[in-house]
Amino acid sequence: MSANLIPILLESTLQTLYMVAMSTLLGTLIGAPLGIFLATSRKGELLSAPWLNKMLGLIVNAARSTPFIILVVAIIPLTRLIAGTSIGTTAAIVPLTIAAAPFIARLIETAIREVDAGLIEAARAMGATPWQIVRKVLIPEAKPGIILGLTLAVVSLIGYSAMVGAVGGEGLGDLGIRYGYQRFMPEVMLAVVIILIVLVQLVQSLGEWIAARFDKRAPRNRGR
Template identity: 80%
Template sequence: MSANLIPILWEATLQTIYMVVVSGLIGTVLGLPLGVFLATSKRGELLSAPAVNAALGLVVNALRSIPFIILVVAIIPFTRMIAGTSIGTTAAIVPLTLAAAPFIARIVETAIREVEGGLIEAARAMGATPGQIITKVLLPEALPGIVLGLTLAIVSLIGYSAMVGAVGGEGLGDLGIRYGYQRFMPDVMLAVVVILIVLVQAVQSFGEWIARRLDHRAAKDRGL
């Protein structure tokens, strides 16, 4: 691989990290409260609102069912309205966020629903409000599962960020297509693949480490 391509490869890596970090943060900000609400708003639950729960559930399922590459193309007018353009890293953040938010919401919902019901009843018996139960019981207990789920979401976003390169996004995916595929430079394609693998492994390992540190049950097993 030519030395002239190394700066381009470095820039594409930074673009990918930028897209993933920003869309992951915004997706978490949107998906976390949505997931908490979905987990606590069915009939008879803490924030009982079954009609709203069902409506939001349909929206979340609809967004999750759309293949990402189709989602990117379908929301081009919306992307242009939000970002002022439909190409580039900033524009790519819009579909990446829309793909991440419902996924994160379901992850949070699942993690919260796995919390033992006895803890909720004990908190209720002590007079805790729904807000206190959510913030003091459900979220702390579900945090290791949420972290693992967010790790999975970030790994998925890395893959999506590469895919968005096919439709005008920048980053490693765009570099792999323009140089590795269109210009028949397999060494560039190999470098892109290696960097993506390293990013995924780093995120997965870091997420698992954080989840282990947050899991008080695992801490007890270690004698901490």
């Protein structure tokens, strides 16, 4: 590989990290409250609102079932409205966030639903309000599952960020297409794939380590 391509490879990696970080943050800000509500708003639950639960559930399922590459193209007018352009790193954050939010919502909903119902009943018996139960029981107890869910979301977004390179986004996907495919430079494509694999491994390992630190059920090695 030419030494001139190394700065380009580094810049593309930073662009990918920026896209993934921003879309994860924005997707979590949208998806976390939605996931908490979906997990607690069925009939007879803490924040019982079954009709709203069903409506939001349908919206989330519809967003999740749309292939990402189709989503990117379909919301180009919205992307242009929000970012002022439909190409580039900042523009790519819009579809990435829209794809991440419902995914994160379902992951957080699943994590919260795995919390022992006995803990909820015990908190109710002690006079805790629904929001106190959510903040002080459900979220703390579901934290390992939430962290693992966010880890999975970040891994998925790394893959999605590479896909936006095909439709005007920047980052490693764009680099792989422009140099590895269009200019017939397989060494660049190989470098892009290796970097993506390393990023995924690092994120997965870090997420699992953090989740284990918060998991009360995990065995602790004492005296070592």
